[in-house]
Amino acid sequence: MLTVPKEVIIKEVGPRDGLQNQPSEVPAEDKINWINQLTEAGYSYIEISSFVHPKWIPQLKDARQVAAGIKRDPSVTYAALVPNMKGLEGALETDVDEISVFMSASETHNKKNINKSLSETYPVLKEVIDEARLAGKTVRGYVSTVFGCPYEGDIPTDQVIEVSKRLFDLGIEELSLGDTIGAANPLQVDRVLTELEKHFTFGQLAMHFHNTRGMALANTLVSLEHGIITFDGALGGLGGCPYAKGASGNVATDDLVHMLHQMDIRTGIDETKLQKAARFIQSKLNSALPSHQMQIWNKQQEEG
Amino acid sequence: MLTVPKEVIIKEVGPRDGLQNQPSEVPAEDKINWINQLTEAGYSYIEISSFVHPKWIPQLKDARQVAAGIKRDPSVTYAALVPNMKGLEGALETDVDEISVFMSASETHNKKNINKSLSETYPVLKEVIDEARLAGKTVRGYVSTVFGCPYEGDIPTDQVIEVSKRLFDLGIEELSLGDTIGAANPLQVDRVLTELEKHFTFGQLAMHFHNTRGMALANTLVSLEHGIITFDGALGGLGGCPYAKGASGNVATDDLVHMLHQMDIRTGIDETKLQKAARFIQSKLNSALPSHQMQIWNKQQEEG
Numbered sequence: 013m014l015t016v017p018k019e020v021i022i023k024e025v026g027p028r029d030g031l032q033n034q035p036s037e038v039p040a041e042d043k044i045n046w047i048n049q050l051t052e053a054g055y056s057y058i059e060i061s062s063f064v065h066p067k068w069i070p071q072l073k074d075a076r077q078v079a080a081g082i083k084r085d086p087s088v089t090y091a092a093l094v095p096n097m098k099g100l101e102g103a104l105e106t107d108v109d110e111i112s113v114f115m116s117a118s119e120t121h122n123k124k125n126i127n128k129s130l131s132e133t134y135p136v137l138k139e140v141i142d143e144a145r146l147a148g149k150t151v152r153g154y155v156s157t158v159f160g161c162p163y164e165g166d167i168p169t170d171q172v173i174e175v176s177k178r179l180f181d182l183g184i185e186e187l188s189l190g191d192t193i194g195a196a197n198p199l200q201v202d203r204v205l206t207e208l209e210k211h212f213t214f215g216q217l218a219m220h221f222h223n224t225r226g227m228a229l230a231n232t233l234v235s236l237e238h239g240i241i242t243f244d245g246a247l248g249g250l251g252g253c254p255y256a257k258g259a260s261g262n263v264a265t266d267d268l269v270h271m272l273h274q275m276d277i278r279t280g281i282d283e284t285k286l287q288k289a290a291r292f293i294q295s296k297l298n299s300a301l302p303s304h305q306m307q308i309w310n311k312q313q314e315e316g
Numbered sequence: 317m318l319t320v321p322k323e324v325i326i327k328e329v330g331p332r333d334g335l336q337n338q339p340s341e342v343p344a345e346d347k348i349n350w351i352n353q354l355t356e357a358g359y360s361y362i363e364i365s366s367f368v369h370p371k372w373i374p375q376l377k378d379a380r381q382v383a384a385g386i387k388r389d390p391s392v393t394y395a396a397l398v399p400n401m402k403g404l405e406g407a408l409e410t411d412v413d414e415i416s417v418f419m420s421a422s423e424t425h426n427k428k429n430i431n432k433s434l435s436e437t438y439p440v441l442k443e444v445i446d447e448a449r450l451a452g453k454t455v456r457g458y459v460s461t462v463f464g465c466p467y468e469g470d471i472p473t474d475q476v477i478e479v480s481k482r483l484f485d486l487g488i489e490e491l492s493l494g495d496t497i498g499a500a501n502p503l504q505v506d507r508v509l510t511e512l513e514k515h516f517t518f519g520q521l522a523m524h525f526h527n528t529r530g531m532a533l534a535n536t537l538v539s540l541e542h543g544i545i546t547f548d549g550a551l552g553g554l555g556g557c558p559y560a561k562g563a564s565g566n567v568a569t570d571d572l573v574h575m576l577h578q579m580d581i582r583t584g585i586d587e588t589k590l591q592k593a594a595r596f597i598q599s600k601l602n603s604a605l606p607s608h609q610m611q612i613w614n615k616q617q618e619e620g
Contacts, residue, residue, distance in 0.1 A: 013510055013542070014502065014503060014506040014538060014541075016503075197578035197579050198318065198537050198575070199318060199579040199580060200578070200579075202317055202318040206317055223530075223608070224608065224612065225571065225574060225575070225612075226527075226530075226533055226568070226575075226607070226608035227533055227571075227578075229530055229534040230533040230534040230537045232534070233534045233537055234318060234537065237318075238317070260611065260612075267529065267530045270529060271501055271502070271529070271531055274501035274504070274531075275501050275502060275503040276503060303530070304527070304528065304529050307564065308528065
């Protein structure tokens with residue numbers, strides 16, 4: 013009865029989306045060590061940082077150092093997020109493989125997040141995407157608040173489609189659909205994907221779930237049933253959401269990979285190495301990571 | 317694409333399966349107060365305790381007092397778990413509405429749990445079920461380790477079917493399929509239910525998930541797609557598992573109900589009252605409950 017892909021691509025966003033929301037700053041050398049462990053664990057894609065002004069995200073002020081310091085495996089795509097041309101310049105100097113750009117499907121969230129209306133955002137992204145492609149880079153787009161906005165509530169799917177189309181027209185190769193506040197439910201994911209499939213192929217879309225209300229793996233399941241093969245995650249469930257009090261982080265890659273492997277879906281990732289990498293970054297953050305895999309491990313340590 | 321029932325029945329097992337695994341004992345008057353709040357929240361079914369020797373489960377030694385003390389709403393079924401005739405006598409004296417019996421699908425787990433082989437268990441349950449039915453009570457059966465055993469690993473589905481058939485032959489009206497160690501994954505649930513549907517109707521089966529590896533809501537989703545309409549949960553994610561170190565509790569009823577309501581599936585439960593009841597029992601346990609709904613609330617309190 014259940015029809016799901018045999019193999020999926022996991023994109024690790026922990027070094028960027030995870031660490032940018034952590035209260036404590038991790039030294040660049042630990043980030044480099046961690047990203048090297050992620051490479052070793054078998055990821056094909058790691059978003060290593062964001063080239064953004066340190067005034068906005070001090071946790072990622074060492075993007076250049078991290079990008080320069082990691083060991084590059086030629087079979088892995090190392091990506092960096094950039095908000096504008098200044099960010100792109102930094103990213104291109106470090107020769108990352110792929111550039112990510114982002115905007116919101118919600119007018120209000122976009123305004124609060126990057127101080128621009130949706131229509132003011134396109135020209136900025138156009139310049140970034142054109143320049144990145146000229147430099148030989150592929151570009152990934154993130155659309156946030158696809159499944160709900162902390163200010164506007166529900167976002168009409170037509171608006172998500174409009175923003176998505178504009179981003180593909182500008183030259184992105186993949187779109188990551190963000191459940192920024194972790195409010196998506198499986199019925200909604202089913203409905204939104206049913207609409208999106210009329211305009212995009214499943215290979216163009218990635219799902220970016222947060223686990224705020226515990227529904228991320230259920231939302232992953234319904235996405236798999238729709239044929240989606242690309243999922244973002246942050247190891248250990250790192251992260252959080254600055255807009256929703258109490259909101260928890262990205263879906264934990266370790267929990268996601270565990271479920272997929274149990275379902276006989278290949279990811280190319282070694283779970284033992286993945287969990288070792290999760291314990292490493294937990295030790296550097298000095299606070300317990302929320303993934304179920306890490307909760308089990310932490311409890312086992314407590315109990316001896 | 318997603319086809320799920322419009323309405324489901326939630327059976328609250330927190331007062332029994334949740335509290336029996338808590339390190340701290342809750343006074344009977346607090347349990348009574350809590351169960352009254354659960355009634356108020358709109359449940360149609362509450363398993364209030366277990367009539368078992370206090371040597372085995374001291375946390376539930378006040379079963380009689382609790383059963384006698386709660387306010388009974390005639391539209392709610394109040395059930396109690398019993399392991400044997402002695403337990404049944406206690407339960408019948410307090411005139412609960414329904415009796416639950418239990419055994420394992422795993423020979424080893426059954427032996428370790430109730431010190432009997434599977435074949436030695438049936439006559440004991442037969443006597444209990446016969447006597448309960450003579451007293452005018454309906455009987456619910458639990459089968460544990462359906463999706464994996466801490467000692468034997470995978471349990472053949474044929475063995476689950478065999479045990480289930482025997483229990484229905486003995487006179488149970490509903491069977492609750494337990495993922496005792498919280499190891500079930502959606503593909504496995506799909507496969508097991510596909511087999512079980514050849515022998516039982518979906519109305520005879522209930523799902524009893526634990527959230528040890530974060531898959532309980534994904535497993536719920538695939539069960540809903542199979543037409544299952546009855547789900548067990550423990551409010552706040554209470555509980556644990558004495559057999560698996562680090563294993564977390566039952567699926568949290570508050571997270572389950574939230575997902576169902578977001579999916580436009582009716583439960584009859586008032587989420588506001590439910591969350592109030594979760595906060596009440598949390599305050600009596602003096603430790604943070606693990607449900608996502610409670611994590612959000614607890615974090616909001618911390619952050620002011």
